[in-house]
Amino acid sequence: xxxxxxxxxxxxxxxxxxxxxxxxxxxxxxxxxxxxxxxxxxxxxxxxxxxxxxxxxxxxxxxxxxxxxxxxxxxxxxxxxxxxxxxxxxxxxxxxxxxxxxxxxxxxxxxxxxxxxxxxxxxxxxxxxxxxxxxxxxxxxxxxxxxxxxxxxxxxxxxxxxxxxxxxxxxxxxxxxxxxxxxxxxxxxxxxxxxxxxxxxxxxxxxxxxxxxxxxxxxxxxxxxxxxxxxxxxxxxxxxxxxxxxxxxxxxxxxxxxxxxxxxxxxxxxxxxxxxxxxxxxxxxxxxxxxxxxxxxxxxxxxxxxxxxxxxxxxxxxxxxxxxxxxxxxxxxxxxxxxxxxxxxxxxxxxxxxxxxxxxxxxxxxxxxxxxxxxxxxxxxxxxxxxxxxxxxxxxxxxxxxxxxxxxxxxxxxxxxxxxxxxxxxxxxxxxxxxxxxxxxxxxxxxxxxxxxxxxxxxxxxxxxxxxxxxxxxxxxxxxxxxxxxxxxxxxxxxxxxxxxxxxxxxxxxxxxxxxxxxxxxxxxxxxxxxxxxxxxxxxxxx
Amino acid sequence: xxxxxxxxxxxxxxxxxxxxxxxxxxxxxxxxxxxxxxxxxxxxxxxxxxxxxxxxxxxxxxxxxxxxxxxxxxxxxxxxxxxxxxxxxxxxxxxxxxxxxxxxxxxxxxxxxxxxxxxxxxxxxxxxxxxxxxxxxxxxxxxxxxxxxxxxxxxxxxxxxxxxxxxxxxxxxxxxxxxxxxxxxxxxxxxxxxxxxxxxxxxxxxxxxxxxxxxxxxxxxxxxxxxxxxxxxxxxxxxxxxxxxxxxxxxxxxxxxxxxxxxxxxxxxxxxxxxxxxxxxxxxxxxxxxxxxxxxxxxxxxxxxxxxxxxxxxxxx
Numbered sequence: 001x002x003x004x005x006x007x008x009x010x011x012x013x014x015x016x017x018x019x020x021x022x023x024x025x026x027x028x029x030x031x032x033x034x035x036x037x038x039x040x041x042x043x044x045x046x047x048x049x050x051x052x053x054x055x056x057x058x059x060x061x062x063x064x065x066x067x068x069x070x071x072x073x074x075x076x077x078x079x080x081x082x083x084x085x086x087x088x089x090x091x092x093x094x095x096x097x098x099x100x101x102x103x104x105x106x107x108x109x110x111x112x113x114x115x116x117x118x119x120x121x122x123x124x125x126x127x128x129x130x131x132x133x134x135x136x137x138x139x140x141x142x143x144x145x146x147x148x149x150x151x152x153x154x155x156x157x158x159x160x161x162x163x164x165x166x167x168x169x170x171x172x173x174x175x176x177x178x179x180x181x182x183x184x185x186x187x188x189x190x191x192x193x194x195x196x197x198x199x200x201x202x203x204x205x206x207x208x209x210x211x212x213x214x215x216x217x218x219x220x221x222x223x224x225x226x227x228x229x230x231x232x233x234x235x236x237x238x239x240x241x242x243x244x245x246x247x248x249x250x251x252x253x254x255x256x257x258x259x260x261x262x263x264x265x266x267x268x269x270x271x272x273x274x275x276x277x278x279x280x281x282x283x284x285x286x287x288x289x290x291x292x293x294x295x296x297x298x299x300x301x302x303x304x305x306x307x308x309x310x311x312x313x314x315x316x317x318x319x320x321x322x323x324x325x326x327x328x329x330x331x332x333x334x335x336x337x338x339x340x341x342x343x344x345x346x347x348x349x350x351x352x353x354x355x356x357x358x359x360x361x362x363x364x365x366x367x368x369x370x371x372x373x374x375x376x377x378x379x380x381x382x383x384x385x386x387x388x389x390x391x392x393x394x395x396x397x398x399x400x401x402x403x404x405x406x407x408x409x410x411x412x413x414x415x416x417x418x419x420x421x422x423x424x425x426x427x428x429x430x431x432x433x434x435x436x437x438x439x440x441x442x443x444x445x446x447x448x449x450x451x452x453x454x455x456x457x458x459x460x461x462x463x464x465x466x467x468x469x470x471x472x473x474x475x476x477x478x479x480x481x482x483x484x485x486x487x488x489x490x491x492x493x494x495x496x497x498x499x500x501x502x503x504x505x506x507x508x509x510x511x512x513x514x515x516x517x518x519x520x521x522x523x524x525x526x527x528x529x530x531x532x533x534x535x536x537x538x539x540x541x542x543x
Numbered sequence: 544x545x546x547x548x549x550x551x552x553x554x555x556x557x558x559x560x561x562x563x564x565x566x567x568x569x570x571x572x573x574x575x576x577x578x579x580x581x582x583x584x585x586x587x588x589x590x591x592x593x594x595x596x597x598x599x600x601x602x603x604x605x606x607x608x609x610x611x612x613x614x615x616x617x618x619x620x621x622x623x624x625x626x627x628x629x630x631x632x633x634x635x636x637x638x639x640x641x642x643x644x645x646x647x648x649x650x651x652x653x654x655x656x657x658x659x660x661x662x663x664x665x666x667x668x669x670x671x672x673x674x675x676x677x678x679x680x681x682x683x684x685x686x687x688x689x690x691x692x693x694x695x696x697x698x699x700x701x702x703x704x705x706x707x708x709x710x711x712x713x714x715x716x717x718x719x720x721x722x723x724x725x726x727x728x729x730x731x732x733x734x735x736x737x738x739x740x741x742x743x744x745x746x747x748x749x750x751x752x753x754x755x756x757x758x759x760x761x762x763x764x765x766x767x768x769x770x771x772x773x774x775x776x777x778x779x780x781x782x783x784x785x786x787x788x789x790x791x792x793x794x795x796x797x798x799x800x801x802x803x804x805x806x807x808x809x810x811x812x813x814x815x816x817x818x819x820x821x822x823x824x825x826x827x828x829x830x831x832x833x834x835x836x837x838x839x840x841x842x843x844x845x846x847x848x849x850x851x852x853x854x855x856x857x858x859x860x
Contacts (some may be wrong), residue, residue, distance in 0.1 A: 083734075083860065104736030119734035121724045122852070132724050133735030135717065142717045183735075 031095045034059045034191045034222035040089035049075040051246040062223045064233040067243035068466035073226050077193050081113040082106040110190035114180040122169030127151040129168050130183050154186045174205035193224040203527040210236045230261035242267045269467050287316035290486035291455050296346035306332045308511040314486040321501030322490040324530055329510030330490045334457050338370035339363035350455050367454030379444045382433035387415035389432050390447045418446040438469025459490040508532035554690050560803030562757035564702040566781035567795040568709050569753025576746040577726040577853040581643025583754045584778025585650030586624045590617035590758025592659040595769045598672045609672050614759050621755020622748050629747045636857035652772035665769035674764040698760050709792040726851030729858040739858050783832045802828050
């Protein structure tokens with residue numbers, strides 16, 4: 001701190017580096033920290049999640065914690081909030097050594113964590129959720145009216161518009177996130193930890209969130225921001241710490257250094273990463289139409305529409321991104337093409353051949369490959385081996401069976417070849433359940449892509465995958481497009497769609513709100529369409 | 544006027560409904576915490592046997608003392624039996640259905656309760672203590688409401704207070720809010736600093752105590768003797784009631800009295816000289832249960848009247 005003060009006095013620019021050095025000194029950072037860890041080690045059976053990790057977040061700082069899946073980010077944060085106890089090491093709150101035996105004891109110290117899959121009770125109201133476990137007045141009575149007033153006042157104070165009486169399960173994801181933030185603010189949190197908060201938000205919602213976070217930091221509170229969206233990190237965070245396989249792999253002060261997404265990725269993985277799609281797309285101007293959908297309509301069992309009048313085409317080598325907030329008919333749309341969903345009206349053609357509603361075999365024979373969102377449910381059978389899973393789609397072919405008898409050896413050989421080709425870490429006889437998310441996804445892609453499909457329907461293909469697995473999966477899709485397959489890419493991650501797709505169709509409430517070219521697409525416009533507020537007339541005319 | 548068939552029916556409906564309310568509210572609290580206790584019937588039998596044994600053993604002193612001791616023993620035994628279940632399903636995270644059924648068989652008419660009845664030679668004599676009717680404010684002779692409301696025994700009044708208390712507890716106290724959260728989203732409740740394991744233990748044990756008391760009601764008020772399988776499936780009806788009542792205490796009372804009336808219908812009509820097969824009437828409550836469960840699970844589930852989301856699921860942080 002002395003260095004900083006002296007530099008302020010002299011006000012000479014040449015002093016700045018020294019001052020910054022002083023601030024970067026671990027001892028100084030520890031003294032000024034809101035929350036810090038020194039030498040944290042935590043082992044779970046078979047894996048060391050944290051290995052002598054040092055970490056600290058200063059007051060008034062938005063601090064990003066970056067790392068691949070399994071790098072120990074979440075474990076570290078759970079230790080910092082009393083969910084786990086460290087095997088070794090020390091936690092510091094406000095620079096003083098402390099212990100958090102339970103989550104409640106971390107609340108007392110003003111530390112609050114917003115978990116990735118929220119900690120909300122759906123059937124309860126917003127107000128009830130906010131006061132759960134803690135109320136401003138320590139009273140055994142629960143006065144619903146009074147609590148609603150308190151929560152309303154708190155929301156107003158932090159400029160959040162939210163109805164305290166609304167049932168949480170009826171809220172959108174963005175609103176649920178607001179409830180989580182409100183919980184933290186209501187409790188007077190001084191340090192806020194957010195575990196991948198933006199994965200499910202629209203761009204607008206994410207922007208609002210960032211504004212709230214910046215405001216909290218300006219008010220002197222500390223924010224820890226776990227993410228693997230690198231752009232976001234360089235945009236909103238002051239400081240970044242990187243974990244790699246449970247070890248601290250580096251940190252940077254983003255206010256001082258311009259660090260772009262590419263170099264952050266390098267810090268995380270330890271090598272250069274290409275997340276962007278290769279410039280050479282497979283799209284030729286005269287490419288033939290592969291997928292043609294006309295007036296696809298579907299209603300669910302309650303009689304409300306799931307899909308409304310969807311018409312679109314996808315050509316050879318083209319990647320069409322379907323953007324939208326989860327649960328807006330994406331699943332029904334994908335499954336209609338794959339033959340898993342019975343639709344009411346409309347027509348789906350693949351290379352001219354009409355598919356029939358709810359007929360999976362017909363779709364497979366037309367050359368449709370489907371990589372569903374729940375890869376361990378619809379996609380793969382987790383209790384079966386890799387080779388059994390690989391043969392699930394091809395067991396009827398002459399190379400893999402004689403009549404009802406499977407040709408085990410041929411299947412095994414094929415599987416071994418695919419394991420090598422797709423760089424899957426696992427034996428042909430290992431159970432799919434035992435694979436990491438990335439390897440399981442590669443098994444699924446291996447099965448779907450080797451049939452040389454005309455059309456590939458993929459849903460959130462990189463969800464939950466780490467940076468290198470994401471890179472591989474995206475490469476595989478791009479290569480398939482270059483080979484001439486048409487690809488329908490359904491994703492909640494707009495960044496992914498912008499990176500990969502040639503055109504973007506936005507779906508909301510089962511309806512295509514508009515189709516735009518990915519090149520030069522305006523994120524704000526897409527975000528509005530995701531919320532169903534786009535001007536449909538204009539876009540359908542443009543498309 | 545108080546000899547009218549309707550009054551007689553309602554009065555015996557209250558008599559048979561009371562143990563259903565007490566056991567049902569206990570099961571409701573356990574289920575609201577996320578623990579499905581299928582051994583209610585077994586716990587009731589244990590409560591009935593041990594309470595009767597206690598009341599028979601105390602031959603000196605005032606009757607109320609023996610009865611109080613008997614009820615407390617029933618409750619205590621209920622807690623002990625439920626403790627086996629809680630340890631199994633909460634601490635060891637065993638399957639709740641399997642654990643509940645195993646415990647039921649262990650305590651049931653082919654198990655420990657029958658053994659206690661044999662060892663204690665309970666069936667040999669009729670009971671010496673019966674829960675007395677309290678003539679509240681001397682209003683017991685009033686037309687209709689007299690026998691129904693002002694002339695009941697202490698556990699009937701207890702069941703009413705219990706229902707109102709449970710309703711108040713669930714909606715108007717912080718602990719009740721936490722209980723609901725634990726049954727719906729235990730991980731969220733845990734993240735908010737609620738002790739999920741403690742809540743589940745407490746409410747399942749409380750449910751056990753109440754089931755024990757409900758069992759004691761059979762051997763201290765309804766029959767005042769001991770026969771093997773004295774509760775004859777009432778524990779199962781209590782579990783069904785909780786589902787039918789959509790986990791709401793007040794509905795448990797309505798359902799319990801409906802079942803009570805149906806149960807007593809056979810006895811009452813027979814006493815009046817109707818010649819109808821007894822089997823038909825004794826099967827009525829179970830038929831009604833089946834019918835009501837089907838009704839409840841189908842059409843009505845659209846309203847926000849669902850089971851606690853975490854019911855039957857073990858909690859792991």
